[in-house]
Amino acid sequence: MALVCAGVSMLFLVFVGGKDADTARARVTGAWDRTVPLIRQGYLPSVLPAGKDMAIQVLDTRQRVVASTPQLAGRPPMATFHATSDSVHAERVLCSPAGLKGCMTVFSYKVYQPDGPWLLYVAVPTVPWYGNTAALFFAIGMSLLMTAMTAGGTYRLIRKDLVPVDAIRAELAEITATDLHRRVPTADKNHQEINLLAETVNDTLDRLEGAYKRLRRFTSDASHDLRSPITAMRAQLEEALMHPDDTDWPAMTAAVLGGVDRLQAIVTDLLTLARLDARAPLDLSPADLGQLVRDELGRRTYRIRIAKDLQQGVFVDCDRLRIxxxxxxxxxxxxxxxxxxxxxxxxxxxxAATLEVADDGAGIAPEHRETVFDRFTRLDASRDRDSGGTGLGLAIAREIAEAHRGTLTIEDSRRGARFVLRLPLSEALQPAGGRDGRTAHAGVSGR
Ligand SMILES: Nc1ncnc2c1ncn2[C@@H]1O[C@H](COP(=O)(O)OP(=O)(O)OP(=O)(O)O)[C@@H](O)[C@H]1O
Ligand SMILES: [Mg+2]
Structure with a gap:
């Protein structure tokens, strides 16, 4: 607005300056019109009528002042220049011409008389480019007013627009770890960008709240799972101490040892998870996944039949112990x-290399296919804590898969549960220029 005002003011002032200059010129012409006939007819009075801010002098052929306006009475000629031989009129700006104050524009005319050319000097105040000070102050005043009004209006408008942002800030400032359920307010539909900001903040809060809830559940589950065996062992020990003679000490020791085993298993799992959470570096080396599975299956016996369909030469970069x-x-x-x-x-x-473990049991309902990977999650069917595990097995398995840049999911199957692990094929053993590991490593497949 300031720039626009400056531009418009310039144009306005140049226009006023032009107009004022025209007016001054017209006054000079008027003076010429009035004085020249008096010279020609010989009725020239020695004191000419005074015009506002205008001074006139008439000089005869011998450069003597024969007539002038009152402020120049008895004064020498105000200027010495005169028109050239081929023109009758000349004009100059003189700063303080003789006998006058300030800068004046002096017009000099030749008036031809029988005894030779006389000189008529008419001086008017020089018109500046901006015309007059009133116009200048008007332009400056208007510019300041317009700029101030625009600045004020814009400030109020922006403040009004930023009210929702301030509301979001205030709400966020109040949301602490215990207030994570609160959400920042959304603005009206005129503030689309601010609404998007509020939605994004709320999405972040959703995720934060989810993570916080999971953490709390995990902590309480962990302490519960640690406390149960401790309570059981404590009861067994207290009972034995109260009736030492009636106690079957080897049996009691074996029972307590069972509890210690369980505690040890939980603590070991928790430590494994903590290390995986901390993203401890993996000891990666290329390994034949089929061979790894075969080795593991050969290491122990299972109470049920295990069918194998292991393709050879499927190499992955993995930490053998973790896989x-x-x-x-x-x-x-x-x-x-x-x-x-x-x-x-x-x-x-x-x-990708794909490892599947599918059983023919009851399976896992689709709605539980993600939750079973949460820590300490055991489905109702597996809630018998003595025969069941700690509920950390799948959480650990998924963390290991993700640490290897892979995925572990439960997928549809005709019967039972089908766990699918996908890992990127080893790049070191990929054929040059090709990504398809099958051609390089396809080998004997069979059971
Ligand atoms: N093959 C499966 N078929 C049906 N349900 C399963 C299967 N595998 C896991 N689940 C369900 O998922 C839950 C979580 O499994 P997870 O391995 O994490 O814990 P867990 O086996 O109970 O204990 P842990 O493995 O720590 O000793 C199990 O309790 C069980 O309810
Ligand atoms: Mg398990």
Whole structure:
């Protein structure tokens, strides 16, 4: 607005300056019109009528002042220049011409008389480019007013627009760890960008609240799972101490040892998870996934039949200990839930290696296929805590898969649960220029 005002004011002032200059010129012409006939007719009075801010002098052929306006009475000629031989009129700006104050524009005319050319000087105040000070102050005043009004209006408008942002800020400032259920307000539909901001903040708060709830549940589950065996062991020990003679000490010791085993298992799992959470570096090396599975299956015997479909030469970069741990967790679950058999398969699909563990048990309902990966989650069917595990097995398995840049999911199957692990194929052993591991590593497949 300031720039626009400056531009418009310039134009306005130049216009006023032009107008004022025209007016001054017209006054000079008027003076010429009035004086020249008097000179020609010989009726020239020695004191000419005074015009406002205008001074006139008439000089005869010998450069003597024969007539002038009152302020120049008895004064020498105000100027010495005169028109050239081929023109009758000349004009100059003189700052303080003789006998006058301030800068004046002096016009000089030749008036031809029988005894030679006389000179008529008419002086008027010089018109500045902006015309007059009133116009200048008017332009400056209007510009300041317009700029101030625009600035004020814009400030109020922006403040009004930013009210929702301030509301979001205030709400966020109040949301603490215990107030995570609160959400920032959304603005009206005129503030689309601010609404998007509020929605994004609310999404972030949703996720934060979810993570916070999971953490709280995990902490309470962990303490509960640790407390149960401790309470049981404490009761057994107190009972034994109260009736030392009636106690079967070896049996009691074995029972307490069972509790200690369980505590140890939970603490070991928690430590494994903590290390995985901390993203401890993996000891990666290329390994044949099929061979790894075969080795693990050969290491121990299972109460049910394990069918194998293991493609050879499916190489992945993995931490053997951790991938074996993942496999054991899946096999333990499958063995626990299968009715008669478990199928373990390994194959390369595109750029991924796929390991599947499928059993023919009751399976896992689609709505639980994500929650079973949460820590300490055991479905109702597995709630028998003595025979069941700690509920950390799948959480650990998924963390291991993700640490290897892979995924572990439960997918549809005709019967039972089907766990699918996908890992990127080893890049070190990929054929040059190709991503399809199948061609490089496809080998004997069979059970
Ligand atoms: N193959 C399966 N068939 C049916 N349900 C399963 C299967 N595998 C896991 N689940 C369900 O998922 C839950 C979580 O499994 P997870 O391995 O994490 O814990 P867990 O086996 O109970 O204990 P842990 O493995 O820590 O000893 C199990 O309690 C069980 O209810
Ligand atoms: Mg398990």
């Amino acid at each position: 074996t741990r993942l496999l054991v967790n899946l096999l333990d679950n499958a063995e626990r839930h299968a009715t008669s058999q478990v199928l373990v398969s390994v194959r390369a699909t595109g750029s």
